[in-house]
Amino acid sequence: MKPAILGLAVLLSGASLPAAHAFDLTILHINDFHSRMEPIDKYDGPCSQKAADEKSCFGGIARIATAIEAAKARAGNGPTLLLDAGDQSQGSLFYTYYRDKDSAEMMNRLGFEAMAVGNHEFDDGVPVIQAFASAAKFPMLMANADMAREPALAALVKPSTIIEKNGERIGLIGLTPRDNQELTAAGKSIDFQDPVEAAKREAASLTAQGINKIILVSHSGYEVDKRLAAEVPEVDVIVGGHSHTLLSSTDPKAAGPYPTMVKGPSGADVPIVQAYAYSKYLGELRVSFDDAGRVTKAEGAPILLDATVAEDETIKARVAELAKPLEEIRSKVVAETAEPIDGARERCRLGECQGGNLVADAILDRTRDQGVTIAMGNGGNIRASIDAGPITMGEILTVLPFQNTVATFQLTGADIRAALENGVSQIEETAGRFPQVAGLQFDWSRKGQAGVDRIKAVRVKNDAGEWVPIDPAATYTVVSNNFLRQGGDGYKVFAEKAKNAYDYGPNMEDVVVSYLQAQGGAYKPHTDGRIREID
Numbered sequence: 001m002k003p004a005i006l007g008l009a010v011l012l013s014g015a016s017l018p019a020a021h022a023f024d025l026t027i028l029h030i031n032d033f034h035s036r037m038e039p040i041d042k043y044d045g046p047c048s049q050k051a052a053d054e055k056s057c058f059g060g061i062a063r064i065a066t067a068i069e070a071a072k073a074r075a076g077n078g079p080t081l082l083l084d085a086g087d088q089s090q091g092s093l094f095y096t097y098y099r100d101k102d103s104a105e106m107m108n109r110l111g112f113e114a115m116a117v118g119n120h121e122f123d124d125g126v127p128v129i130q131a132f133a134s135a136a137k138f139p140m141l142m143a144n145a146d147m148a149r150e151p152a153l154a155a156l157v158k159p160s161t162i163i164e165k166n167g168e169r170i171g172l173i174g175l176t177p178r179d180n181q182e183l184t185a186a187g188k189s190i191d192f193q194d195p196v197e198a199a200k201r202e203a204a205s206l207t208a209q210g211i212n213k214i215i216l217v218s219h220s221g222y223e224v225d226k227r228l229a230a231e232v233p234e235v236d237v238i239v240g241g242h243s244h245t246l247l248s249s250t251d252p253k254a255a256g257p258y259p260t261m262v263k264g265p266s267g268a269d270v271p272i273v274q275a276y277a278y279s280k281y282l283g284e285l286r287v288s289f290d291d292a293g294r295v296t297k298a299e300g301a302p303i304l305l306d307a308t309v310a311e312d313e314t315i316k317a318r319v320a321e322l323a324k325p326l327e328e329i330r331s332k333v334v335a336e337t338a339e340p341i342d343g344a345r346e347r348c349r350l351g352e353c354q355g356g357n358l359v360a361d362a363i364l365d366r367t368r369d370q371g372v373t374i375a376m377g378n379g380g381n382i383r384a385s386i387d388a389g390p391i392t393m394g395e396i397l398t399v400l401p402f403q404n405t406v407a408t409f410q411l412t413g414a415d416i417r418a419a420l421e422n423g424v425s426q427i428e429e430t431a432g433r434f435p436q437v438a439g440l441q442f443d444w445s446r447k448g449q450a451g452v453d454r455i456k457a458v459r460v461k462n463d464a465g466e467w468v469p470i471d472p473a474a475t476y477t478v479v480s481n482n483f484l485r486q487g488g489d490g491y492k493v494f495a496e497k498a499k500n501a502y503d504y505g506p507n508m509e510d511v512v513v514s515y516l517q518a519q520g521g522a523y524k525p526h527t528d529g530r531i532r533e534i535d
Contacts, residue, residue, distance in 0.1 A: 001139060001510050002307060004421070007064060007341075007349075008523075016170060018480040020202055021290045022080075022290060022296065023166070023168050023213075023288070023290075023511045024078050024286065024287070024288050024289075024483040025078070025079055025080070025081060025170070025286075025287050025288075025289070026071065026072075026074075026075040026078060026081070026284065026285070026286050026287075026360070027080075027081050027215070027237065027239060027273075027283070027286075027287060028068055028071050028072075028080055028081070028082045028083070028084060028282060028283065028284055028286040029082070029083045029084070029085060029238075029239045029275060029280065029283040030064065030084055030085070030281075030283065030491075031083070031084065031085035031087065031219070031234055031240065031241025031242070031244075031274060031275060031276075031277065031283075031284075032085075032086070032087040032118070032242065032244050032276075032277035033088050033091075033103075033277070033278070033279055034088075034090055034091030034092070034095075034120070034171060034277065034278055034378050034383070035089065035091040035092040035103070035401075036059055036060060036061075036091060036092060036093045036278045036279040037060065037061050037064065037092065037096035037102060037106070037220075037312060037322065037323075037349075038060050038061075038094075038323065039052065039057040039058060039059055039060035039279075039311075040054065040057060040058050040059050040278050040279065040280065041057055041058075041345070041387060042056060042058075043319060043340065043344070043384060043385030043386070043387055044277070044278045044280070044344075044384045045383065045384040045385060045386060045387070045395055045398050045399070046092070046330070046386070046392075046394055046398055048394060049441055050385075051437060051484065051510060054317060056087050056305035057306075057307065058280045058304070058305055058306050058307075059278060059279030059280045059281075059305045060277065060279055060319070060454060061106050061315055062307075062312045062313075062315040062319060062403050063094060063279070063305040063309045063310075063311050063312075064279055064282055064305065065109075065110055065311075065312035065315045066109065066310050066311065066312045067282040067303055067305055067309055068110060068111075068282065068364065069312075071282065071284050071303070071314045072143075072471070073114070074284075079165035079168075080115050081101060081113055081163065081165065081170070081215075082110070082111055082112050083112070083114055083172075083215075083217050083239050084107065084112055084114075084116070084216065084217075085112065085115075085116050085120030085219055085239050085242075085274070085288065085385075086116040086117060086118025086119075086121070086174075086176065086219030086241045086278075087119065087121070087123070087127075087134075087219065087241060087242065088100060088107070088113065088115070088118070088120075088121070089118070089121045089123055089124075089128075089153065090120040090122040090123050090130075090369070090401055090402065091104070091120075091278070091383055091384075091398065092397075092398055092401065093155065093326045093330050093394060093397055093398075094322065094323075094326070094395060095401065095414045095525045096135055096401065096403070096430075097325060098322070099124060099128050099129060099131070099132075099405070100121075100129075100131070100132040101132075101135065101277075102134065102137075102322055103396075104132055104135035104136050105135075106178040106318075107136065107138065107186075108135075108136065108137045109315070109356075110219075110315075112211075113138050113174045114139050114140075114141055114161060114162060114174070114217055115138060115139075115141065115174070116141055116142065116174040116175060116176065116217040116218060116219040116241065116528035117129065117141065117142040117145075117157060117174060117176045117219065118142075118176065118177075118241065118242065119142055119176065119177045119180050119183045119184050119219070119242070120143065120184075120278065120370050121186065122180065122184035122185065123185075123402065125185055125186075125388070126150055126153055126186060126189065127359060129157075130152055130153050130288065133153070133156035133157055136355065136408070137220050138158045138179050138328075139158055139161040139172075139173020140156065140158075140174070141157070141158060141159065141160060141161060141173065141175075141217055142157050142158075142159065142170060142174045142175070142176045143159035143160060143174055143175055143198040143201070143202045143328075144174050144175055144176060144178065144192060144193040144194065144195045144197075144198030144199070144488065145176060145180075145191070145193065145194075146158075146190065146193065146358070147189050147194050147305040149189045149190070149483070150189055150190055152191075153225060153261075155521060157204050158173060158174075158391060159173065159174065159198070159267075159318075160173045160174070160202045160205070160206060161186075161523060162206070162209070162211060164424060168213065168289075169210070169211055169213070169338075170211070170213045170214075170215060171203075171206035171209075171214040171215070172215050172424030173199055173203065173206070173215070173216050173217065173218055173235075174200045174217050174218075174219075174229075175198065175199060175217070175218040175219060175220050175221060176192065176219050176220075177192070177219060177282045178192055178193065178194055178195055178244060179190055179192070179219075179222070179490070179517070180192045180225055181488065182262075182488060182489060182490045182492075183432075183488065184205035184221065184488075185271065188478055192220055194207060195224060195228060196217070196221050196231050196232060198228060199216060199228055199232045199235065200231075200232050200233070201231055203205055203233065203234040203235055203370050204233075204234070205236070205328050206493050207234050210217060212234075212236075212292060212293025213236055213289055214235050214293075215235075215237045215238070215239060216228060216235050216237070216238045216239065216240075217239050218233075218238050218239065218240045218241070218242075219240075219241045219242045220240065220241075220242055220368070221224075221240070221241075221242040221243035221245075221254060221429055222240060222256070222260075222274060222302070223232055223243070223249075223259075223429055224244040224270070224429075225238045225240040225272050225274075226260070226262050226272065227263035227428055228265055228437055229262065229270035229272055230262055230263065230265070230270075231264075231265065232264070232265070233265045233266060235264065235270060235296070235469050236268075236270065236287075236289060236293065236294070236295050237270065237271050237272075237285070237295065238270060238271070238272045239273055239274075239283070239285075240273065240274040240275060240278075243274070243429065243430060244273070244276060244277040244333045244345055244430075244434065244507055245274045245276065246274075246276040246281070246302065247259065247272070247274050247275070247302065247438070248299070248302055248468045249275060249301065250362070250479050254408075258273055258283075258284060258300065258301055258302060259271035259272055259273045259298050259300065260272040260273075260297075261298070265395040267328050268294055268295065268296075269295070271285065271287065271295065272300035273285050273300070275302045276281065276302065279305065280304065280305060281301075281302040281304055281305060282302070282303045282305060283300070283302050283372060284300045284301060284302070284303055284353075285298060285299075286299055286300050287298040288296070288332070292423040296432045298482070314458060323392055323451050326394070327396075329393055329394065329395025329398065330392055330393055330395075331343055331391045331392060331393075331394065332392060332393045333391065333392055334392065334393050334396065334513045334516065334517065335390075335391040335513065335516035335517055335519075336389065336390050336516075336521075336522040336523065337386060337388055337389070337391055337516075337522055337523045337524075337525060338388065338522040338523065338524050339388050339525055340385060340386065340387050340388050340525070340527075341354050341355055341385055341386040341411065341525040342354040342355060342357060342385050343355030343356075343383070343384055343385040343386065343522070344385055344523065345379075345384040345397055345430070346382075346430070348379035348380075348382045348434070348436065349379040349380065349390070349427075349430045349431065349434045350379075350427065350430065350434065351434075351531055351533060352436070352452060352527045352528075352529070352531035353379070353382065353436065353527065354525040354526065354527060354528055355382040355384055355385065355386075355399060355436075355524070355525075356377060356379060356436025356437075356531070357436070357438070357525075357527060357528070358374070358512065358515075358516075358523070358525065359377055359381065359382065359400070359436065359508065359512060360374070360375040360436050360437055360438035361515065361517075362512045362515035362532065363375050363377070363406050363438075363479045363480075363519075364438040364439050364477075364479060364483075365509055365510065365515055366406065366505075366506070366511045366515070367406065367408055367479045367505070368513070370408060370477070371437075372384065372414055372477045372478065372479045373439050373441045373442075373460065373461070373476055373477060374416065374438070374439040374460065374477070374478045374479070375437060375438040375439055375478070375480070376416075376419060376420075376423075376436075376437050376440070376478060376479075376480050376484070377435070377436040377437070377481060377484070377486055378432055378433050378434065378435065378436065378483075378488075378489050378491075379419070379433075379434040379435075379436055380424070380431070380432015380433065380434075381398075381402065381404065381436075381481060381483075381496060381508075382436070382487065383398060383399055383400070383401055384398045384399050384401060385399075386399060391516065391523075393509075395513060395535065396513055397509055399509075399512075400508050400509045400512065402481075402483065402510070403507055404481035404484045404507070404508045405484050405503060405504055405505050405506065405507055405508065406479060406482075406483035406504065406505030406506055406507075406511055407479065407480050407481060407482045407484070407486075407501065407503040407505060408477065408478070408479050408501070408502050408503075408505065409477075409480075409494065409498035409499065409500060409501035409502070409508065409512045410475050410476065410477050410478065410498065410499040410500050411472050411475070411476060411478055411493070411494070411498060411499070412472065412474065412475055412476070412497070413458070413470040413471045413472040413473065413476060414472035414473070415493050415497045416440075416458065416476060416478070417421070417458050417470065417472065419491055419492045419493050419494060420435055420444070420455045420458065421452065421453075421454060421488075422451065422490045422491055422492075422493065423435035423448075423491075424444045424454045424455065425450040425451040425454070425490070426450070426460045427446060428446075429519045432489055433489035433490050433491070435531070436531075437530060437531065438530070439460065439461065440458065440459070440470075440530065441457075441458070441459040441460075441467060441488070441529075441530045442455055442456075442457065442458045442459070442530075442531060442532075443455075443456045443457040443532045443534050444531075444532075444533060444534070445454060445532075445534050445535065446533070447535070449516060452490075457469070458470040460476070475499075478496065478498075481508055482503040483503070485498065485501060485503050486503065
């Protein structure tokens with residue numbers, strides 16, 4: 001009897017049809033690794049020997065290796081899929097020295113199966129990501145980018161891929177931030193597009209090939225991922241990154257549940273997952289699909305990689321070998337701090353923070369004799385905190401890994417206000433453009449229109465040292481970093497309106513070290529109300 005006739009006979013007999021076949025898949029994922037090959041401390045910076053002895057460190061690639069093997073063992077004979085949602089690059093001396101050669105080696109070794117291209121993959125230009133993609137034994141994915149002017153990269157980085165697991169074909173689509181045009185130098189030769197339209201196009205292409213299970217590997221941020229889930233048909237699961245979001249159903253500090261379920265265009269819920277950053281967690285999502293490719297169950301949790309998770313000894317030994325050329329640089333003590341210097345992302349991208357004040361004060365102090373009166377930086381330039389006591393060059397380079405240079409220029413008061421409007425325009429996304437300043441005070445409110453009128457007051461010091469309203473028509477001499485001065489993070493006003501710009505000053509990290517050393521003792525971190533959020 002043919003299957004269709006058999007099915008009709010069963011229905012007519014009143015018997016029950018067999019339950020639809022379920023395909024179970026375990027998705028293991030990381031995001032925003034940022035070159036944390038070695039374990040990190042509670043501030044996301046390098047793990048000191050003292051912290052290691054106290055077993056108060058987290059992560060590192062050797063712990064990730066152990067956690068992956070344990071998760072695969074829990075899955076038994078069931079299929080697993082190991083994904084990276086982007087930003088392997090930038091954040092420690094490993095990247096500064098190896099430029100992702102170490103990342104390619106470790107990811108190949110651990111068996112990663114696909115990776116979304118993050119914005120920081122472009123930090124040192126197309127040649128570095130091209131070399132990374134050439135060395136990777138897994139596909140690097142980016143659907144929302146036109147690489148027509150970069151044909152060699154286009155041959156290596158694809159919009160999507162298809163992976164087979166236990167006879168089932170799974171489509172994977174990669175996404176990178178739309179604002180790479182502003183975030184990176186890649187905007188000069190690559191055109192980045194809206195992720196929703198790109199995902200729709202690629203999902204339709206995969207569906208036309210008979211793929212009914214589609215996963216977005218999305219370096220777009222949590223809020224954009226929720227939009228993607230709600231608007232892109234055929235997408236079943238989103239594995240995210242970029243916003244460094246901790247999702248958890250048990251941690252009260254989490255931004256949302258793990259997984260976060262968002263109703264898609266078909267009416268089915270789409271699970272979204274993300275696992276913070278810096279190697280601190282491994283995400284483990286267990287998903288069941290029915291025959292039509294619909295998600296019928298999604299559950300799991302981020303696994304905290306604390307000291308209870310042993311480091312894989314073989315990987316640990318290889319990391320130690322890779323670290324040898326870095327030791328002389330990073331172990332040198334360059335200053336001291338009386339207290340921890342807070343550079344946490346959730347503070348430096350939302351308001352005044354100690355790390356932001358340190359950097360802004362340092363570059364203003366360095367250039368004051370050039371007539372500079374205002375310093376403007378970005379919270380995204382501060383990549384870690386520093387614990388109390390001796391400060392090593394390694395810690396400084398972890399906080400300021402980008403090797404930006406000090407840039408000076410002149411702007412009118414009106415243009416400075418416009419720059420501040422840009423700085424607070426993406427507060428809802430915890431964007432890195434949030435301003436960190438010195439020689440300047442400003443009040444702002446979330447209630448204003450983004451990019452238009454969130455800045456409520458701007459004050460500068462007059463010749464008598466008093467804080468007075470900024471003069472829109474006056475010209476002020478400003479110091480920043482060369483990334484912002486050239487229009488990075490949306491600061492187009494710096495690129496278009498700056499006069500007498502000079503972008504080739506000393507490296508930011510060297511200026512901060514000199515400033516710390518000039519303190520005449522241990523540095524005392526502080527905030528002083530220079531940035532105020534008001535109702």
